[in-house]
Amino acid sequence: MPNSAPPPSSGLRRRDGLLRAALLLGTAGTGAAWAAEAPVAVAVVYPDIGEPFRSVFSKIVEGIDERLAVRSDKLLVPVQSDANAQTGLTAELQRRRPRVVVALGRAGLRVALALEAGVEIVGGGIISPAEGDQRATSLHSLTPDPQLLLQRLRALLPGVRRVTVVYSGRHSGWLMRPAQDAARALGLELRALEVDDLKQALRAYQDFFAQAGAQDALWLPQDPATVDEATVLPLVLQECWDRNVALFSSNLAHVRRGALFSLFPNNLELGRSLGQTATALLARSASAPRGLRALREVQAALNTRTASHLGLDLNPQLQRGFDLLLPER
Incomplete structure (x- = not known):
């Protein structure tokens, strides 16, 4: 050259x-x-x-x-x-x-x-960190911040008192501590059930539905060890619908299938955040974010059919709080 x-x-x-x-x-x-x-x-x-x-x-x-x-x-x-x-x-x-x-x-x-x-x-x-990613100074995940998810749940369904999430340590373990902290701050109990694979995950979901009631909600993380499109998703969608249990997800595609709501990236704002981090690192600023962070630059999607089924009043004010309403008309 x-x-x-x-x-x-x-x-x-x-x-x-x-x-x-x-x-x-x-x-x-x-x-x-x-x-x-x-x-x-x-x-x-x-x-x-x-x-x-x-x-x-x-x-x-x-x-x-x-x-x-x-x-x-x-x-x-x-x-x-x-x-x-x-x-x-x-x-x-x-x-x-x-x-x-x-x-x-x-x-x-x-x-x-x-x-x-x-x-x-x-x-x-x-979505989630992999081996070797700790070499990165700052890592911005596409996984929505649990605090934002739980705040949205609390605003929509104030009667919910307990949230269950089935997760694997490899893919979602890093989210559980901030999720527990956010739940406590919001007056919620978070039941975080760690499993190793889909077989164990299915048993955990079955145990959840055996005792779930009106005060329960189920959170689906972006975790391939605990959520798949062929087995787990159809099961939890049907059971939550039949039992009037709120199901929310970190994956926008699940709202299209029937989950109540999800948060998804605002790509322009995410880019601005990445650019701001790079600028702070160039300036050697002590305020430059370091380590792994969950996504806070988000938009929100709501399944209106599921919301009506759960008895939510789909008034204009509630709908204005969401960037995407599904099913689209």
């Missing part, structure tokens, strides 16, 4: 096949050509993926750029790239010498986490 920057008209044509297909490096918002000599303050790494996810990541990146006070380079990562391609992309990113990398999705995180030590990494666009 040459040490000086090629002319804008020929820069990308001189890259090899891998980089022509996978790499988009430039100054955010200007379309300027890659200047190979000058290091950048921030690089944004995100998946090169088809719709509808392409629009999601584009909106997050838009929010990141809104909050950054400096220029940023963009690196698109093919989601199906092999180990050699990822190594090449990491090396290319390393040559840019960014001080902070904002990495989105598993594909973006894999590339960023392979960088040499000394680079601050802000991760986003993932």
Whole structure:
């Protein structure tokens, strides 16, 4: 690779096949050509993926750029790239010498986490942490903050006193302490039942329904070890409907199937939060958020059919509190 920057008209044509297909490096918002000599303050790494996810990541990146006070380079990562391609992309990113990398999705995180030590990494666009993610300085999950979920439940159904969640330690254990704290603050009892797999989860759900009453609610986390679309979801939807038990979820798709409500990402606001974190890390601010955080940049969805079944008054004020009403008419 040459040490000086090629002319804008020929820069990308001189890259090899891998980089022509996978790499988009430039100054955010200007379309300027890659200047190979000058290091950048921030690089944004995100998946090169088809719709509808392409629009999601584009909106997050838009929010990141809104909050950054400096220029940023963009690196698109093919989601199906092999180990050699990822190594090449990491090396290319390393040559840019960014001080902070904002990495989105598993594909973006894999590339960023392979960088040499000394680079601050802000991760986003993932549901739960994986082994090795602790290398990231700050990790923004797509899992809604339990406090926001429980506050929404309390406002909708003040008669509920006990919430049960079936979870696995691997995927959702990190959420349980803040969930317990939030429940206590709201005057709720949280029964967090840890299991290892779907077989144990089914037994836990069956035990729950054997004693569930009007003061109970069931929370479905984004946890593949305790919730699946083929077995668990149909069971809990039917049982909750038959017993008039409130079912809420961390997964928007479950509201389309009949769960009462869910919270889902506000992608632009999430991007702004990621950009703000990157800016704080650049400034070496003590207030820069570190570690793993649940999603607080949310929108809310309500299933109006389920709400009516549970006796909720679907007045205009209640409906205005939700960004999405389902089923859509």
